[in-house]
Amino acid sequence: MKQIAQNYKSGELTVLDVPAPVCRPGGVLVRSLYSLISTGTEMMKVTEASMSMVGMARARPDQVKKVIDQVQQQGLVTTYKKVMNKLDSYTPLGYSLCGVVTEVGKGAEEFKVGQLVACAGNDQALHAEYNWVPVNLCAKVPDGVAPEHAAFATVAAIxxxxxxxxxxxxxxxxxxxxxxxxxxxxxxxxxxxxxxxxxxxxxxxxxxxxxxxxxxxxxxxxxxxxxxxxxxxxxxxxxxxxxxxxxxxxxxxxxxxxxxxxxxxxxxxxxxxxxxxxxxxxxxxxxxxxxxSRSYGPGRYDTRYELEGIDYPAGYVRWTEKRNLESFLDLVARNELDVATLIDGVFPFDEAAKVYGDLKDGTLKAIGVLLEYPVPAEDAPPPATKTVLPGAKTPYVRTNEKGRQRIAVGFVGAGSYASSMLLPHLAKLPAADLAHVATTKSLSAVNAQKKFGFSTASTDADSVFEDESLDAIFIVTRHATHAKLVCRALATGKAVFVEKPLALTREEADQIAEAIATTGNDRLMVGFNRRFAPLLGSMRKGFGAAAATASTRYLVNAGPLAKDSWYLNEEAEGSRFTGEGGHFIDTLSWWADSPVEEVYAVRGPEKGDVQATFLFANGASGTIAYLTGGNARFPKETMDATGGGRSARLDNFRSASVWSGRGKSATKARGGQDKGQRSEMEAFVEAVRTGGPMPISADSLLATTRATIAVGESLLSGRPERV
CATH class of the missing domain: 3.40.50.720 (NAD(P)-binding Rossmann-like Domain)
Known part of the structure; x- marks a missing residue:
């Protein structure tokens, strides 16, 4: 299908061929008839994209402050790469449209195929031929209301x-x-x-x-x-x-x-x-x-309302954003509100880039501008959920031979972390073919495809699991999906890499262990990258055998979460520590070369704070202080180790020191902060290519996961918990 997108770095605005979204539970798939260009909000975004970097900074001082804080914590090089990755991507435009329901997802049965609906949302009601729209951002259009008038519903709700x-x-x-x-x-x-x-x-x-x-x-x-x-x-x-x-x-x-x-x-x-x-x-x-006045009304920016379909009772919140949409449509149906006089032009969707250009330079002076979408023929096939990069080589059929020269890699998910910290390294490895990427959002898949050269981009995760050409599947999605997707990926017989956490509960960890036993496939890796960091490796080597009985302390200056962060939805995604704590537990376990046997944890002064003590099977001990109330410019991670007459300190993966006898050795990172992602990718690809052991054993991955879960259990019980 086609979608309008803009590159925020170059300012380029174009109509792209992208995979159509699949119909997910809780919403409907809508074929667009008309979408409204917001001559205020959208044109402001288009104008900002054409500014110089200095101009962008002046327009968004809030973002500049975040970048400065990141530089203090992560270093200039790492921050620059993250910012450029975000800017040099296609972003969607549009948030108000009218279309026809073509498919109904589970839980959205209030709608029917063929029904005319008005849709809202700057991630849902986009300038695209097809959109998946959740139920609370979708309203039925009453009989007699023209679709071009219904396309005004979102702006009218504002x-x-x-x-x-x-x-x-x-x-x-x-x-x-x-x-x-x-x-x-x-x-x-x-x-x-x-x-x-x-x-x-x-x-x-x-x-x-x-x-x-x-x-x-x-x-x-x-x-x-x-x-x-x-x-x-x-x-x-x-x-x-x-x-x-x-x-x-x-x-x-x-x-x-x-x-x-x-x-x-x-x-x-x-x-x-x-x-x-x-x-x-x-x-x-x-x-x-x-x-x-905040956008369309109550419910806006509330993930549970907008994406999960949990409505507010009318007795407590009379006018939600959906009820505002419905109220506008009702006024138009009763001829009490006229929008026909606001329409200055209706243009074919294929001319969208020119229309935006004319609005920007003043050639087109208008208040209400609509884009009209072509109506497919009755016998037209459904919209394709996959796109193949022009000139892409034909995928080869996967074999089980060891020592092959290259491996084919598929990704489920390609968000900010994957695009900035994993894929740039993978794309540079001669032994890795980036073959297939699937994301829920069309543009996310196309961005990954264009940046990193994936042969195929898709909006359907099933297509990755069913792709016989792949040797390895990466799962880089939200936390609550990891365990289920890992079990499914293991069943394909392919190697599996999943970002932390591996699981959120003991039951999920047990399901993964059972999947390994049932399939015989233990080719599993979790993104515990810290142990692969060059500085940390040299520090442990300098510390020597005393690490096995050392006492370690890991301080994490985690900082507060943004108010719109999905990490805040602990009911669905687990606690913040459960999601991130495995990194630090794995590091301490690797340092001691022993799994955790017992955990005792207490809460700190701020919500999300955790202070935990770990006893390892070989007698070593360690503590993790995961704190959210510190200064944003203080180093995010520091680690100290003491034992055998030696001391060591890691300072935010930018410098490391070891004190031994009367001497001290110090090392600084070259080229900026390195938390080990590059070395981690190299190790995983090499293990898959050669058939050698995984960089971290499945037993260690499960032990770390269970220790992370035990931290949450100890917080609830108030006593030490056995792992």
């Missing part, structure tokens, strides 16, 4: 939520500053609610359009006195009960105008994205109530 945030009442008066698409819809919603509205915008045509939609008056900001005079007539001099800020840009003019328009104790609602430097005295004197 406007509607803004109006609801103001808590308007019948007979009140409101001013709308900024009469772009959002502002025009706000005017129409206010009029439908019985509120007298005036508008302000520097473009005369937009002012006249607002007046035709029912605004009492509309004028330019440089003629504010005229607008204020009209407002005084309809409010007996009181001023507006509500002022909506739906403009954009870096001017503080809208904020300053708002205080002049507002009555005493009025509500100011910010819907747009603009400079918001409030003149304190003016806002204080009128005791203005400033409110923000």
């Amino acid at each position: 406007s509607m939520h803004g109006v609801r945030r103001a808590e308007v009442q019948l007979g009140e008066t409101a001013a709308v500053i900024g009469l772009g698409l959002i502002g025009q819809l706000v005017i129409r919603l206010l009029v439908a609610a019985g509120v007298q509205a005036i508008g302000i915008d520097p473009v005369p045509d937009r002012c006249r359009l607002a007046e035709k939609a029912g605004a009492v008056a509309a004028g330019a900001p440089d003629d504010l006195d005229t607008v204020l005079a009209e407002l005084a007539k309809i409010t007996s001099g009181r001023g507006a009960d509500h002022v909506f800020l739906s403009a954009g840009g870096n001017s503080n003019g809208p904020v300053e105008a708002a205080v002049k328009l507002a009555r005493d104790r009025a509500r100011i609602v910010d819907i747009g994205k603009m400079k918001l430097d409030l003149p304190w005295n003016a806002y204080y004197e009128k005791e203005l109530d400033v409110r923000f």
Whole structure:
């Protein structure tokens, strides 16, 4: 299928051939009829992508701060590679469309094949021929509503939520500053609610359009006195009960105008994205109530609502984002809201790149722009969920011979970690053929294919497991999926690499052990990369045999999680330590050359903090302090070892020192921080190619996994737990 995408580094905007998404549980597969270009939000993103690196930094100071913190923790080289990897990727555009349901996933039976639906979401309702949309971001279109009008539903929901945030009442008066698409819809919603509205915008045509939609008056900001005079007539001099800020840009003019328009104790609602430097005295004197309106409504940015389909009870949250979509469609169906006059152009989907270019350079001056998608013939095959790279070599049929020159590799998942820390190393190995990659998002698969040369890109994980040409399968997906996918991959007889954690529960660990025993396939590797780090290896060599009885301490300055991180969903994905702690336990176990026998853990002062003590089978001991409340620029990982008259310290994989007798040896990393991913990939590929032992035994992998799980058990029980 085709999809619009933009490279944020180069600014290139193009229509790509990508694999169509598969229909997953909890949602529906939708064939697009019309999608709406947001001339505000989307064009801002398109404009940012054409800026220089300095311009991008100025536009996103929040991201610059994150990068600076990463440089302090991870070093300049590592941070640069991660940032460039993220920038030099195709990103999707679009978030509002109307289409036809072509397939219904389990749990989405409220919809039917052939049904007309309006869809929302900047990861779901994209400018693409097909989209998978979860149930709470999808609304049935009532009979009589044209699909090109229903395509406005998401942007209308944004406007509607803004109006609801103001808590308007019948007979009140409101001013709308900024009469772009959002502002025009706000005017129409206010009029439908019985509120007298005036508008302000520097473009005369937009002012006249607002007046035709029912605004009492509309004028330019440089003629504010005229607008204020009209407002005084309809409010007996009181001023507006509500002022909506739906403009954009870096001017503080809208904020300053708002205080002049507002009555005493009025509500100011910010819907747009603009400079918001409030003149304190003016806002204080009128005791203005400033409110923000967050996107489509309650449910936005809540993964459980948007992706898992868990609705909020109407008795507690009357207007969710889905109910806002439905409310807009109902108003259009009852002819109480007109959007036809907002449509300035309908263009074929294939011309999308030109349309964006014309909007950007001002050739096309428009408020509402729709893209129309071709209707496939009745006998057309279903959309392909695989794409093959032009010129790709024909995959060979996998054999079990040892010592072959090259191996074929397949990936299930290719997110940020895989794309920045695994695939760049694999792509450079002469013995590895990157043959097949599957991700749930079409562009993620194509990004991996174009960057690293995968022959085949897919949105269906089944296609990787069924690919007979592969020698090894990498599983780099969310934590909750690992154990099930590992068991399935082992059953294929291929070598398996899975990122940590191997499992989230003892039951899952037992299932993997059973799969190994049943299939006879123990060709398993987990991404415990620290033991492969060159600095750590040289430090252990310098420490010598005393490591087997040493006492070790690992301090992890984990830091807080972003509010939208999927790690926060502990019910589904396990605790943060369960997901990451295996790295550090494996390192201590490797250092002591012994598995963990007993664990005792206590919580720290911050949520997510863990402090755990480990006793190893050979008598060695170690502690891990996994802390989330430290300074973002303090080194993330430090490790100390003591024993046999020797001491050693690893400082964030950037330097290592060993003290022995009266001497001290110190080593610094060359070329930036190296946590061992490159050496780990080399070791795994070589083991698969030659048929030699896996870099870490399956027994060790399972022992570390069970020790990680035992940490959580000890936190709950308050006592030591046997592994």
